[in-house]
Amino acid sequence: MPDEWQVTEVTDTADESGRVEAWEITLTRATDGVTVGLFLPKVAIESTAVACALASTDEAIDVLMHRAVHPIYEPNLPETNPWQLSGEQARAAVLERVERCKRDHATVTTAVLKARTAAARKAADVLAPLRGVRIDPVKAAATRLEQQRALLLAGT
Secondary structure (H helix, E strand, C coil): CCEEEEEEEEEEEECCCCCCEEEEEEEEECCCCCEEEEEEECCHHHHHHHHCCCCCHHHHHHHHHHHHHHHHHCCCCCCCCHHHCCHHHHHHHHHHHHHHHHHHCEEEEECCCCCCCHHHHHHCCCCHHHHCCCCCHHHHHHHHHHHHHHHHHHCC
């Protein structure tokens, strides 16, 4: 049975220079309390969506959270370079990797909140700062296309 990890804390932060805004995210394994800290630049959600041809913020968050714990279980499994694939192939590859992690190793969820109403639970969602990032699928697809053209022109 896969381990269950919970996102237990999200804190606004920045790198040492103060120029890269980020979140410090704490993931906690439910069975033994082991924690993993993740420094996530705020541009990572949109960058991941563009690179992997993802259509929503929730998909990008799911990919990023599972990327944080998957190496614990399969440290030698190489990451597929999404820029070497078409958008459809990149999306399929990253979603298959997340499903593999969920099926064989670990799931990542948010900590269960004990609020009485759905509105109170939503207001207390630890991932709310990340969910506030909006991905424009048309802009993301256009950006991906521009990047792939640039890579082709550069001969990589």
